Amino acid sequence: MLADAGAQYVIVGHSERRADHGETSEMVRAKAEAALGASLQPIICVGETEAERDAGTAEAVVESQLLASIPAAADQHDVVVAYEPVWAIGTGRTPTIAEISQMHSRIRAILIERFPARGASIKILYGGSLKPTNAREILAVDHVNGGLVGGASLLAKDFYTIISAI
Numbered sequence: 001m002l003a004d005a006g007a008q009y010v011i012v013g014h015s016e017r018r019a020d021h022g023e024t025s026e027m028v029r030a031k032a033e034a035a036l037g038a039s040l041q042p043i044i045c046v047g048e049t050e051a052e053r054d055a056g057t058a059e060a061v062v063e064s065q066l067l068a069s070i071p072a073a074a075d076q077h078d079v080v081v082a083y084e085p086v087w088a089i090g091t092g093r094t095p096t097i098a099e100i101s102q103m104h105s106r107i108r109a110i111l112i113e114r115f116p117a118r119g120a121s122i123k124i125l126y127g128g129s130l131k132p133t134n135a136r137e138i139l140a141v142d143h144v145n146g147g148l149v150g151g152a153s154l155l156a157k158d159f160y161t162i163i164s165a166i
Helices: 015-021 025-037 050-054 058-069 097-114 135-139 156-165
Strands: 009-012 041-046 080-083 123-127
Touching (some): 015 041, 041 058, 080 097, 097 123
Parallel strands (some): 009 041
């Protein structure tokens, strides 16, 4: 139905769905496979909770989600990955530039290892309190290929500022 309505992309595994609704990586992979089967490009979300970040397991959590969520067909079809730290969504809190850089670099390394031919070209978006005041700095980080914008897209002026940062 989404493809029939003209959609080209579909978000699967939004971090809040994982954290608040028990959506597993296996469910996310199945949804991504279904999206590919419907000629949609899945945006596969990964991200840690505040407790996982505080426990020092953020990278391990994201790696586990990433490996289990991306379908094997990603070596033949376009997919997008979105890193969304759950604790930053809608809170106004944002990881430091160094934390974003470290996570995006790790995600890129995992993608290259799993998909040698395509891993370097899979887009990685940052989501989680991306807003006009931090967009330029975040979008300039290596391996940040764009943003998954939530609440800041509700006001045209704010969204325009984010778009202009690109």
